[in-house]
Amino acid sequence: MPDVLIVYASRDGHTRAIVQRMQRRLDGRGVEVRLVDVDSASDLDPSAFRVVAVGGSVVYGKHDPRLASFVADNAERLDSCQTVFFSVNLIARKPEKRTIEGNVYVRKFLDALPITPDHVEIIAGKLDYPSYGFIDRIMIQLTMKFTDGPTDRSTVIDYTDYDQVDAFADKLQAMAEETSAVD
Known part of the structure; x- marks a missing residue:
């Protein structure tokens, strides 16, 4: 079973750069990672992965609606793996906005999802x-x-706090290894 799937939406390329950095870190540690732009994710089966991370940037106060559609369309399949949501946004430049309680954009997005992610990461853009x-x-x-x-x-x-990004990649690795141990 492949380890990690990262489905992302990037408007200006910064989110793409963040997930590519995560991929390089995980690849270097032997973790199999597949990055997929949300536009190309419709034919994927998320249940084929140990961990599925879905996320993107905030534009005009909202996350890309295609991310929520991906989660909704795959809600049952996501039950078989660990799920993560990540948000890249400018208000997270303030530490108090890097929490679910302090970030209204993330709260609104999570409230609209049919699942509850196992982990949420909020990254400054x-x-x-x-x-x-x-x-x-x-x-x-x-x-x-x-x-x-x-x-x-x-x-x-x-x-962007790149130490946080690296720690987030490490978290995905730990989640994949934890899931592997349970298999």
């Missing part, structure tokens, strides 16, 4: 004004203004 289109830049600047974040349109700040 990347602010990259120069790469955003006009509308996105304005909307993110407004959000940042309301949350006391940077609004200068030349700002590029990667808030």
Whole structure:
């Protein structure tokens, strides 16, 4: 049985970079990992994996609805493996927003799921004004203004804690090994 499936949605590429880093770490430890963009996940059988991690970034206050659809469409099959949800978002740049209680975006997403994940990880994202289109830049600047974040349109700040990302990959490995021991 393959070890870990990571189904992700990435709008600007940062979430993809995070899951690729996790894949490299896990591959280096002999853990079989399959990364799949949510657009390509419809024909997958999640029950063929020990651990299934599903997640993506927050855009305009919401996670990609295709992630929730994937979970809903596969709810019964996800019962046979350990499940993880991860969120990459800019409000998580503040430590108190890296908890389910402190992150309204994550709470709303989890409340809408037909399953309860075994683990939830909230990761701070990347602010990259120069790469955003006009509308996105304005909307993110407004959000940042309301949350006391940077609004200068030349700002590029990667808030991601890569030690946290590595520890998250280690958590996926431990979950896969735990499941393997039970098999």
